[in-house]
Amino acid sequence: MIKHVFLTGLPGVGKTTLVQKVCEVMVSGGVSLNGFYTEEVRESGRRVGFDVVTVTGERGPLSRVGNEGSVGKRAYKVSQYVVDLSSFENLALPLFQNMGEGSRRVFVIDEIGKMELFSQTFIQAVRQALDSSDCILGTIPTPKGKPLGLVEEIRARKDVKVFMITKENRDAVFDEIVTAVKECLKIPTGKKTGGTDNGTSG
Numbered sequence: 332m333i334k335h336v337f338l339t340g341l342p343g344v345g346k347t348t349l350v351q352k353v354c355e356v357m358v359s360g361g362v363s364l365n366g367f368y369t370e371e372v373r374e375s376g377r378r379v380g381f382d383v384v385t386v387t388g389e390r391g392p393l394s395r396v397g398n399e400g401s402v403g404k405r406a407y408k409v410s411q412y413v414v415d416l417s418s419f420e421n422l423a424l425p426l427f428q429n430m431g432e433g434s435r436r437v438f439v440i441d442e443i444g445k446m447e448l449f450s451q452t453f454i455q456a457v458r459q460a461l462d463s464s465d466c467i468l469g470t471i472p473t474p475k476g477k478p479l480g481l482v483e484e485i486r487a488r489k490d491v492k493v494f495m496i497t498k499e500n501r502d503a504v505f506d507e508i509v510t511a512v513k514e515c516l517k518i519p520t521g522k523k524t525g526g527t528d529n530g531t532s533g
């Protein structure tokens with residue numbers, strides 16, 4: 332029985348767009364939504380960092396091009412970006428406070444990547460969320476370089492379905508993702524279910 336759905340794939344293949352489209356369908360079917368997206372921030376056509384944007388539209392910086400000094404004590408670097416962990420935690424962590432209290436709720440976690448994983452509190456919150464009754468619709472990076480502990484845990488769970496997204500399959504796989512999320516929420520899909528599925532589709 333699957334409880335959560337994650338999309339993986341190379342940067343820019345369309346994971347966030349798919350999550351947003353799936354959420355639109357779910358909301359129009361009466362499902363409530365919580366969680367956050369990560370959005371790139373551009374200035375004069377150049378990427379200068381990433382913002383965290385909650386599903387209700389609150390926004391704050393996750394990272395910016397710069398040096399550690401510009402963020403203060405709790406700053407970490409990923410490539411040329413300095414991660415503003417306090418800002419990330421202030422915006423993202425409160426969203427996890429009422430996990431599993433609503434019925435038929437999708438919790439968006441876009442994404443669980445290197446920047447977000449500097450926060451141990453976030454890691455603990457995601458672990459709790461995985462064991463709550465909310466359906467997580469999240470994104471994780473493709474395996475590359477050093478394994479990211481929590482991401483490996485997610486991939487290994489029997490109650491998680493992971494879809495591998497490519498530019499070629501991103502339109503075709505949409506209906507399958509909607510069906511998987513409905514299964515997590517126990518919304519009838521007209522499709523027979525059976526056994527556990529931890530496969531990587533696509």
Ligand SMILES: Nc1ncnc2c1ncn2[C@@H]1O[C@H](COP(=O)(O)OP(=O)(O)OP(=O)(O)O)[C@@H](O)[C@H]1O
Nearest residue numbers: 340341342343344345346347348349369470501502
């Ligand atoms: N089905 C689609 N058809 C056309 N363009 C698309 C489609 N899906 C996404 N795009 C475009 O591709 C770009 C990247 O999409 P998106 O941000 O969803 O990718 P991503 O995989 O989430 O990227 P990242 O890993 O960097 O967050 C965006 O400009 C988006 O508008």
